[in-house]
Amino acid sequence: xxxxxVRTLVQLTVSLLLGQAAKYGFNIPSAExxxxxxxxxxxxxxxxxxxxxxxxxxxxxxxxSLGLTSAQPSYAKPVKARPRYVGR
Numbered sequence: 469x470x471x472x473x474v475r476t477l478v479q480l481t482v483s484l485l486l487g488q489a490a491k492y493g494f495n496i497p498s499a500e501x502x503x504x505x506x507x508x509x510x511x512x513x514x515x516x517x518x519x520x521x522x523x524x525x526x527x528x529x530x531x532x533s534l535g536l537t538s539a540q541p542s543y544a545k546p547v548k549a550r551p552r553y554v555g556r
Contacts, residue, residue, distance in 0.1 A: 471537040478534050479517070483510025 487506025496502050521528020529538055 471533070474537045475533050478532060479510070479514050482513055483507075486510065486513060 483506055486509045487502060490496065490505050490509060491502045496505060517528060517531040519528075520531055
């Protein structure tokens, strides 16, 4: 569970910092626009970090978790339950 929390917090923090930097760097006037820019920049960062992690694992792990964990999440297909027949 620790790697998942670390990776999520790092990505959210980087998104927030990049969004705030864009707000001040580009002089974005409204809070609503700042939120949109933060989400767009954050999404781009996460997509780029995961692409890099696929091609250069060492660099990608650093980008997604700042080196705090080396674990990479794995996603398993859900197991379908067999239907239970009640009756005869």
